[in-house]
Amino acid sequence: MSGLEQLYQQVILDHARERHGEGLLDADPGAAMVGESFQVNPTCGDEVRLRVQLADAPDGGSPVIEHVSWDGVGCSISRASLSVLTDLVEKGSVRDADALSETFRALMSNRGAPLPLEQEETLGDAAVFVGVARFPARIKCALLGWMALRDAVAKALTGPTA
Template sequence: MSSMEQLYQQLILDHAKSPHGKGLTDGHAAESFQVNPTCGDEVRLRVHLAEGADPAQIDRVSWEGQGCSISQASISVMSELVEGVPVPSAEVLGETFRALMRARGEGLEEEAEDRLGDATAFTGVARYPARIKCALLGWAALRDALAQSGALDLPGQESTPAPASPVPAASVGTDPATPQEDHA
């Protein structure tokens, strides 16, 4: 193992032992719960947005979770990385991290890796397909929470109209046992 790989491994272990952002806090804009069915890792993540920022800006991320060192460290690194970042920039960071995972351990261009900072420690994880979902769990939760908050529009996502009431409007709030007049 190279000295760089050892450094990355130590960084992952450090974040797993002393995670940034761990501990749910109130005042969040949205929350997402994600599970990796392959190994059972899970996270409940809350995104806190800065008041009045345009574009929307992540104030902080709080979370609770359990799982392997990779999933927990990745959430910790991500939390640190996106704190104080505008939502569009956080989405770019997320896409860059997803690209890192698709690179299967080959890394990215220097500029992209510089953007990711400590998240480049997960380069080696991408060599193990079964572990990629572990590393992506927190990023999926962040993206989902941002979409739920309305701060992030995902391609192909449309607002869904409220479902039609199964009860005719004329009978809402009345006793269902009492027949209603048909005014048709």
């Protein structure tokens, strides 16, 4: 596989074309836990605005991520990463999303080597970004959406800001 193919795996190209979660959704009326984050990649001027709506878990555990939606200008890596992220964390718990986010960061710091199998399995489609970590200039592209997610969830949990 050439360097370029390691970077642009088919799953990434597909998600860059058919993007999930794109288009900001208004929060449901009465939704209490809504958060939004705006992130920029200063090297290229790319931007993303990501919104989450959380709900209390029926069992009183970690809140559930009801919706993820986003809008932005970005390269195929950043948009594919946002699309994959939407699929992975929507309808899951905040605790699972946090764990996934940590694992994805670990993957991006792994210089292109795969993570141990039990970790890699939790990543689902996000595991195909393994090749991105071989291109230091592109790691920020893949992480932009995850940074926005973490920030938006934190804002949703701290409650509405006046």
